[in-house]
Structures are given as structure tokens and as C-alpha cells.
Amino acid sequence: MLLEGRAFFALIAIIIVFSLLSPYYFSLANFLTMASHVAIFGILAIGMLLVILNGGIDLSVGSTLGLCGVIAGFLMQGVSIPTLGYTFYPPVWVVVILTCALGGFVGLVNGVLVARFKVPAFVATLGVMYVARGVALLITNGLTYNNLGGRTALGNTGFNWLGFNRLLDVPIGVVVLVVVALIGNLVLTRTAFGRWLYASGGNERAAELSGVPVKPVQITVYVLSGVCAAIAGLILSSQLTSAGPTAGVSYELTAIAAVVIGGAALTGGRGTVRGTMLGAFVIGFLSDGLVIIGISSYWQTVFTGAVIVLAVLLNAVQYRRRSPKPATPTPGHPTLAKAG
Numbered sequence: 001m002l003l004e005g006r007a008f009f010a011l012i013a014i015i016i017v018f019s020l021l022s023p024y025y026f027s028l029a030n031f032l033t034m035a036s037h038v039a040i041f042g043i044l045a046i047g048m049l050l051v052i053l054n055g056g057i058d059l060s061v062g063s064t065l066g067l068c069g070v071i072a073g074f075l076m077q078g079v080s081i082p083t084l085g086y087t088f089y090p091p092v093w094v095v096v097i098l099t100c101a102l103g104g105f106v107g108l109v110n111g112v113l114v115a116r117f118k119v120p121a122f123v124a125t126l127g128v129m130y131v132a133r134g135v136a137l138l139i140t141n142g143l144t145y146n147n148l149g150g151r152t153a154l155g156n157t158g159f160n161w162l163g164f165n166r167l168l169d170v171p172i173g174v175v176v177l178v179v180v181a182l183i184g185n186l187v188l189t190r191t192a193f194g195r196w197l198y199a200s201g202g203n204e205r206a207a208e209l210s211g212v213p214v215k216p217v218q219i220t221v222y223v224l225s226g227v228c229a230a231i232a233g234l235i236l237s238s239q240l241t242s243a244g245p246t247a248g249v250s251y252e253l254t255a256i257a258a259v260v261i262g263g264a265a266l267t268g269g270r271g272t273v274r275g276t277m278l279g280a281f282v283i284g285f286l287s288d289g290l291v292i293i294g295i296s297s298y299w300q301t302v303f304t305g306a307v308i309v310l311a312v313l314l315n316a317v318q319y320r321r322r323s324p325k326p327a328t329p330t331p332g333h334p335t336l337a338k339a340g
Contacts (some may be wrong), residue, residue, distance in 0.1 A: 006314055007262050007278035010307075011285060018289035025292055032171060036239070038284035039173035040232045042277055044251055045258035046184045047228030049276045050221040052259050053188075053201045055268025056114060056121035058222060061229040061255055063132035064106045065248035068233035070136045072099045073145030073243030076159055092150070092158040100230045106132060107226025111219030129252070136245035144244035148237065163238030173235045180228065185273040197221065202269030257304070258283055261311040265319055282307070 019026035044061050051058045075095045078087040090098075106128060113124035150156035165172050188194035199207040200214045208214045232251075237243040262279030264271025283304060290300045 006311075007275055007282055010261075011278055011282050014282065014285050014289060018285075018293065021293050022289075025289060030292075032169070032174070034285055034288045035174045035177075035281075036171040037288060038280050039171070039177040040236050041251065041254050041258055041284060042177045042280040043180050043228050043232040043235070044255040045262075045276045045280045046180055046273060047225035048252070048255040049259050049262075049264060049271055049273065050184070050197065051121075051225050052256075052264055052266060053197050053268055053271050054218055054221045055201045055204065056218070056221070057125060057256070057266075058107075058110060058225045059122065059125040059252050060106065060110060060129040060132055061225060062248035062251035062253075063129045063136070064103055064226055064229035065233040065236065065251060066245055067106070067132045067136040068099045068103050068230040069237040069243040069247050070139055070145065070245055071102055072096075072159075072234055072237055073148055074139060075099075076148045076150060076156060077145060089150075089156045091156055092161075095156075095159070096234060099234055100227050103226040103228075103230025103233070104223045105226070106229075107223040108219065110226070111222035114222065115215040115218040133245070140245045142245065144242050146242045148241050148243065160238050160241055162235050163241070173239065176231065176235065180231065181273050181277055188273060193217065193220070198269055254283060257308045257311070260308060260315065263315065263318070265315060270319070279311075 015026070024030060044065065048058055048061060072095050075090050075098065076092075078089045080087045110121075110125050110128055113119040113128075114121050148159045150159055162172050162176070167175050188197065196207070196212045196214075196217050199210065199212050200217050204214055229248075233248065236247060240247075258279035259271065259276050260266065260279070261282050262271065262275030262277070264275065286303065286307065287300055290303060295303075
């Protein structure tokens with residue numbers, strides 16, 4: 001029980017400890033503020049969970065987040081068409097759709113490299129990570145797009161709605177996180193795609209022999225991871241009311257950490273959306289708690305790293321205990337070697 005619910009127990013322990021250390025920690029307003037910070041990592045972590053369930057890894061989500069934020073900022077500044085002498089200011093819903101499409105395209109590139117060209121996921125996504133970050137720097141020339149609120153006369157206002165508005169006093173970013181988590185959980189537990197994903201992540205060869213479309217599933221999870229990165233980029237840019245090419249640096253590591261803390265196996269085939277969400281809240285509430293009590297940012301890195309290492313060790317203990325023991329042959333009763 002302790003192993004299965006370790007992320008939940010860790011979150012409760014963090015809340016209790018920091019509530020005792022600071023009178024400002026345990027309040028609804030603070031929890032909602034921290035949850036809005038967690039929303040960025042949580043959405044990234046859901047996309048990362050899909051990839052890890054398939055036995056892969058996506059190191060490009062942080063750069064994809066930064067690139068998508070830059071593209072959104074670029075579109076909000078207006079697209080000039082010199083030949084017509086006209087500047088087009090797309091409405092916010094068009095910006096959102098185009099940005100999500102870009103994130104999906106980056107994920108599609110990752111998926112094709114991994115599934116069709118058999119490039120190791122680590123190498124493929126590492127290369128795409130550098131390409132996406134470089135493109136973001138080229139577009140902005142290293143600068144930042146500011147004042148993304150738009151103007152009423154141009155009909156492109158409303159971009160800051162994602163970052164500042166609330167629904168029943170809950171930040172919109174948190175609402176989006178809940179919606180994405182519910183959809184992700186529904187896909188994994190109630191659809192054929194979810195069963196295919198767990199099967200291909202657990203044993204790709206056996207799944208392929210069973211008729212599972214392994215390659216389309218592999219490409220799809222990377223596309224979904226890219227879309228999640230785009231959504232996170234939109235929310236982050238809206239919260240900051242600016243878009244810079246360096247946004248999202250090392251966010252992929254935080255997403256992986258949330259998935260691991262939530263109990264997913266990096267070898268694939270094991271993990272849940274619920275556990276990943278708990279892992280994201282553990283990291284977010286721990287980091288914000290350390291800030292509230294005035295701990296140095298260097299120590300924050302140390303504590304976060306220690307939590308990740310501990311989570312990996314617990315995962316190893318949990319899945320080692322679940323592994324079936326090989327049958328011991330008895331004299332006169334030979335056994336066949338277990339295949340697959």
C-alpha cells in the first residue's frame with residue numbers, strides 16, 4: 001500500500017510539513033496559486049506519460065513549449081504581408097489552433113523518426129529539441145515578444161484569458177489541466193488505443209503479433225505529447241504576458257520526474273494519469289513550499305533531485321517485487337524456457 005500510494009503520501013507529508021513551517025502555506029488562495037504553477041508541468045507530464053507508456057522518451061517538450069509560445073507571440077504581434085501592404089491580426093482562437101497544430105507537427109517529426117526510421121527515441125527527440133530551440137531563437141533574434149494582450153480595435157484581445165481569468169475562482173490553467181487529465185485518463189482506460197498503448201509498451205513484439213498497430217500508436221503518442229507541450233506553452237505565455245525563446249528550458253526533466261514520481265516505469269507499459277498528476281503536484285508543492293519558507297534556489301534543486309532519485313529507487317523495488325520468479329525444474333520434470 002505504501003509503495004502504490006507513495007506519491008499521495010508524499011504530497012500529504014509536504015503539505016503538513018510546510019503548513020507547520022509557514023503560516024501562509026495552508027490557505028485556499030495559496031493552493032490555487034501553486035496549482036496554477038503545477039498546471040504547466042502537469043500538462044507536459046500527461047503528454048510525457050503517453051510516450052513513456054510506449055517505452056519511449058521525449059526530450060523535446062520543453063523546446064516545443066518555447067517554440068509554440070514564440071509562434072503565438074509572433075501571431076499576436078500581427079503577420080505582415082509586404083506584397084499586399086497589409087498586416088493580418090488573427091483572433092485568439094486562430095492563434096490557439098495554429099499553435100497546437102505546430103506542437104502536433106513537432107511531435108509528428110519525433111514519431112516518424114522513432115517509428116519509421118528506427119532512430120532511438122533519446123537521440124531523435126534530443127535532436128528535435130535543439131532544432132526547435134534554434135528556430136525559436138532565429139524567429140525572435142534572441143528577444144522576447146511582450147504585450148500580448150492585443151487591442152480591441154484589431155479584434156485580437158483575449159490572449160491573457162488563459163493566464164489570468166478564473167472559473168468559479170479556479171484559475172483557467174488549472175481547469176485546462178483537469179480537462180486534459182480527464183481526457184487522458186478516459187483514453188487510457190476506456191478506449192482501444194489505451195489498451196494498444198499499454199500492450200505495445202509492455203511487449204512491442206508480442207503486441208505486433210497480436211494485431212496491435214504498433215507504429216501508428218507510437219507516432220500518435222508523440223503527436224499528443226507535442227500538442228500537450230503547445231497547450232502548456234500557450235498557458236505559460238499567457239501567464240507571463242510575454243513569449244521568449246528560452247521559455248521551457250529543462251521543463252522536459254520536470255515532466256519526466258513527475259511521471260516517475262507518479263509510479264510509471266521508464267521501461268514502458270506501467271503508469272496512470274492519476275499517479276502522474278500526483279507526481280506533478282508533489283514537485284510543484286515542494287518547490288513552492290521551499291520558496292515560501294525562504295530556502296535558497298540551490299537547495300531547491302538538491303531537494304528536487306533527491307525526490308526523483310528516491311522515486312526511481314521505489315519504482316525499482318515495486319516492479320522487482322512484481323516480477324514473476326522463474327520456474328525451478330524438478331528432477332524428472334523438465335520445463336520449457338519461457339519465451340517473450
